[in-house]
Amino acid sequence: MFEKALKGNNNYWIWLAFLGAVMSIAGICYIRQFTTGLTLTGMSRDVSWGLYISQFTFLVGVAAGGVMLVLPYYIHNYKEFGRITILGEFLAIAALLMCLTFIMADLGQPLRALNVVFYAQPGSMLFYDMLVLNGYLGLNILCGWVILTAERKGTHPPKWIYFFVYLSIPFAVSIHTVTAMLYCGLPGRHFWLSAIVAPRFLASAFAAGPSLIVVIALILRRVANYDAGKKALDKMVTIIIYAAIINVFFVGLEFFVGFYSDIPGHKHTLQYLFFGLEHHGHVYDNLVPFMWGFVFLFVIGLTLISTPYFRNNKNDIWIGLGCASIFLSFWLDKGVGFVLGGFVPTPLEEVVEYYPPANEILITMGVWAMGAFIVTVLYKIAIGVEEEMEA
Amino acid sequence: MYDSGKILTGLAIFVLFVTFPIWYNHGDAGAVPKVEKAANNATQCVRPVDEMRSEHMQLLNEWRDDVLRTGDRSFAVEVDGKKYQKSLMNTCMKCHTSKKKFCDECHDYASVSPYCWDCHVAPEDMN
């Protein structure tokens, strides 16, 4: 079916060439990092994880979000999702490949990555994360491909594939739960040490993943003549509204626990993220704009997708903007604030801020470009098959 | 068969390409390197010479795991009443005083680059 990806109009090729160019620049930056070391990032012994791991954390959510299409379609037999379920599965593949790339980019000794397998440690959450991420990746490739092949042949998918489809549902939940456990099982990092991290991650994932799919579906309607179906999109918007509200509700609970209990350790990171943390006469607040961006975009996004005026508007640009706002908002929350904020204050109660330099930012953009490249090619194949069936 | 000409040409080019090192060196593997003899008149290594030649890497790995992981710092060998600890820097390189003339000779010849010297300090690197 790959030949479908080799036929496209000029815009398709220009887009791919653009992404390829970004990836090449990032490749050069990575060679620099590989030969010089991670000193070319903004990380230090105090903020020991940066953009790579925070993007990884966010993208695990995007990958898990695809289950919000799979579950209604396969478990509840919600037929409207029939056409777009494949979009969720293919998006998950791209997001997971980005996750794995980000982890590799973050390793100090990437050539030794397989030590995680050779010396497997059942006590380490990273070991389980490796298992579920690769498992979920394999499941999505398998299910997506088998079902698309069957569709192309005009037959029903083989019965055995449903076992793997159902299996992928708990896997989707587990990838984000285990990723949350990377953080919430660490003693002495108060901001992360919270049982609500995993549910919060899931809620944010179930809003961010579908948001991205809605945005992409609306773009595809314009550039590829692909109609996901109004009812399907509408249902997804409903799912996004609920998940987004639950995520922000969970964030609110963190605020209550921190500020009502008034325990310094529970407040510090929230203060640092939202208001700036005063330490030895200096206020550290470099993440404050991002966090208020999160709040602001959430309010805008929720308004656009939930008020009848915009939601039922003939022009679907409002829904698109709304979903894009939610996606961006939760990226700021989880892809910036959650991971970076957790390192402030340090275990020695100092404050060290993190500023990623150009090399690190370019590598990060390159991995995003790689993800966009994979999504583009996979969606081209999926849409090509559908067009072939309709023709 | 379609395009059999193209396929066969392609295959031929591929075979030529992967065997290029053999053609280039006329099938000759070059002179076997001679490594420097141990300094300080040592007559005996921690293991027989043949064994060291073929298995020193396993031995070093084993020493590493013994010393670092198991905490077994028993002596590697005793020669003429002198005990030698399991240590690359403090045992091996005390007799073989040049990484360049001892290690690199063969490693370059065999085209291997072990990462020992990323951390361990070669005699040449310190004065």
Place this chain on the structure above:
Amino acid sequence: MDKKRRDFLKIAGVSTLAGLGGTAVVDRLVSGTSPVQSEAAKHADNAQGGHDSHQEEAKSGNRYGMVIDLREFKKDPALGDKVVEVCNHTHNVPDFPKKKDEIKWVWLTGYENAFTEHSQNYKDQGTLDNEVLVMCNHCDNPPCVRACPTRATFKNADGIVAMDYHRCIGCRFCMAACPYGMRSFNWRDPRFALDMNKINKEFPTRMRGVVEKCNFCAERVGLGKQPACVEVCGSSKAIVFGNLNDPKSEIRKVLKENYTIQRKPSLGTHPSVFYIV
């Protein structure tokens, strides 16, 4: 007793002692030596012949610890820097000009930074004046070891939390897991910031991309010596080092006679470094 049987007994003993039941056994099995290595081990035994008597007994049940007497450090204000210096030299710890690349094994910090849980109001001047020597606590229940996906960091038979730089993949999970901030990462080649003419010729440097920290001088302790920082304190007894599991050891005597505190005891990590304030 042949090596294999001794290894087996050691494994069995340690597994049981650790009280971790199944997981410990699995850990041991999984991290066991490869067939190549055991093959080499057999050769080693043959060649070694009767040298077994030189080997030390299996050190099961050791747990090394340290008592740092801050009063002595106040008496001799130069002592702290001396300790840091000797450690840096002994272990070839690089001194990077940029703080972002910084690598530290042992260093001096403020009382409030070291003891964040002992932050009573209206501290006396004496307490505030303390410069506290901090280093890896070699916890009895180390979160870094739990987090490590490759067992590159592990607790050895002496209770020392050790690093295997050959195995570390540089994921820095242990750095996030350490509640004391005692771990450093080689953001670049450490030799960049070392004077290779002045290094300790008996100890390796590290390489780019691995995590490092204080090793309680495992390389000296294993040979029956005291850690370098203890040695440099001389007769002042500013740092006492010994086996916490031995009720007759000097360190246990000091612990019995003095009121000591540990860093962040509420986290249940059971640090092996104690302080007399």
